[in-house]
Amino acid sequence: MYKGTLSKRVEVLIHIIYWFLMGYFTFVKNLVLAKNYLPDLFLSTYMIVFVLTFYFHYFVVMKLVFKSFQWKRFFAGVLVSYFFFTFLRWLFEQVITKIVFDKINYNNPTFFSYMEDNLHYSSMSIILSSLLWFVIYFIRLLEYNQIILEENKNTEIKFLKAQINPHFIFNTLNNIYSMVYFESDKSLTAIEKLSQIMRFTTYESQKEKIKLTDEIDYIKAYIELEQLRHQESTCIDFKVETENLSEEIPPYILSPLVENALKHGITSNVKPIVIALKLEDKKLNFKVINDIAVQKKDKLGGIGLDNLKKRLEIHYPQKHQIKLTNQNNQFTAELEIDLK
Structure with missing residues (x-):
């Protein structure tokens, strides 16, 4: 947003911490408690689609939405990310896994049932992506506002000094003028x-x-x-x-x-x-x-x-x-x- 605000390196570090926490809790909940230490095929494909949708929404959708924010643009962006998730999941779990492993995740689903099911699964990826984007955005916004306040403060100080100097010089030159006038x-x-x-x-x-x-x-x-x-x-x-x-x-x-x-x-x-x-x-x-x-x-x-x-x-x-x-x-x- 502005030179001097949260850097790309810090942003990357925040993402690394985020995914570490996500991986840890996913491992505890889905693997350890279920006593299934290795993710199955379709859990793996879901995780891939989850990450891809997460960053599609983070880097593409949210960036476009906040160029000129309107609520209808935001909801339209969420809808685009939902279709992106649904398409990728169909591509990975109904096409690629069929070709490579001869397996599919959904057996003859209707269009509406498939869309409804993915509405549930896509929501976590989209919501978490939006939340992380908002957190980093507001950190940058706070830092940016602080910089603007500091610049305004420095500008005001310079302006006040500029008022003081001519005022003093004006008085002094009047004094010297009187001295010269009276020799x-x-x-x-x-x-x-x-x-x-x-x-x-x-x-x-x-x-x-x-x-x-x-x-x-x-x-x-x-x-x-x-x-x-x-x-x-x-x-x-x-x-x-x-x-x-x-x-x-x-x-x-x-x-x-x-x-x-x-x-x-x-x-x-x-x-x-x-x-x-x-x-x-x-x-x-x-x-x-x-x-x-x-x-x-x-x-x-x-x-x-x-x-x-x-x-x-x-x-x-x-x-x-x-x-x-x-x-x-x-x-x-x-x-x-x-x-x-």
Whole structure:
């Protein structure tokens, strides 16, 4: 059905196990209990017809039926397999055995009695063939659905990243434009920082996970760009408490909270934006606190934060908690992630 689902080798193995079990129970029931250790002629021919019908129904009928499934196609396929079984049994037990062993299984049967008798004998072959086909089909279907879910998940992550990157770059270019417009000597430094961030965006962001230290460096570069726009350079209080900077996290999982604070918060020496990162025993806590500028109505959302929530649901389902509170003109964003 799809590359990566149940392979032909595994399918063959399932068939081998199936026939081993069938042979074992047939031997116990028909041979041991009946004390007849060797199958007679017509039991042998029946087994041959059984196997041939089984695989005719498995490889031909079921494949054609499920190209475009309809119940009438399914029952028509069962009817075809029944006629196939009946014809083979007549060929083996009424023609071939007559020529080779001078024996026949049915002595002058009527057409209807012969068809009715084979309706019973053919049913087991057709039913068991259908059941085995359904089992393998649904195993493949489950695996295929899992692959589709995984691909959709990866596609959604890439889409969300694509939304984050232009959003950040748009804001940064606006900042640099202002610097250049007012002939600020900080514009060249800002361009250098933007170049550093673009390298991260181009290479690191394409990875599924990056080291925590890379995300921190990215945040610091982002902060420095923002600080270049302000007269005071100590308006950010960034604290990191961890002994393991090599712990891996998805890119852009922390920075949207910082971006939101810098965009909507007051930045000054008197009221600095507080950023605190703590990692202990695989539990990551990231908190950003900022006073809200009166002229900037802080939102508990936006493209960056909405995307962050979606990506957290994808990467850390049931293993994260994000709290966004707005009290007394102070906005607090706290993210907790269980990295285990």
